[in-house]
Amino acid sequence: MYLYNVTLILEDAAAEEWLQWMQDVHIPEVMATGLFVSNRLLKVVDSPNEGVTYCAQYVVETLEQYNKYQEEFAPALQAVLNERYKNRFVAYRSLMEFVA
Template sequence: MLLYNVTLILEDAAAAEWLKWMQEVHIPEVMATGLFVSNRLLKVLDSPNEGVTYCAQYVLENQDQYNTYQSTYAPALQEKLNEKFKNRFVAYRTLMEFIA
């Protein structure tokens, strides 16, 4: 099992709009790809960064599903995010493997 984690640091003024958009639009679109087993959205409480930090996490069964997501779906979904919240966030993406 793999965990695809997207950490976003948002400007304070964009945080509420982004959160609503994630819950109502983006996460449902990501899950509609059929590649992910589950997802969760977390708010980082002790972030050393300016603004508001969230982590969107998605669980996949294998590397092939991740590769399919990255090649087939991620570019368009990330472009929607970039268009809607242009210059109001920074994102870091990591892929992790469950060990225990």
């Protein structure tokens, strides 16, 4: 099992709208791909960064499923995010493997 983590640092002015959009639109679209088994959205409480920091996390069972998501779905979904919140956020993505 793997955890796909997307950390986003948003401008304060965009954070509330982004949060609503994530919950109502983006996360349901990601989950509708059928490739992830669960998800969660967290707010970083002690972030050293300016703005508001969130982590969107998605659990996927295999690397093949993750790779399929990256190839077939991620570019279009990320393009919507990039256009909607252009110059208002920074994102960092990582893939982690469960070890225990």
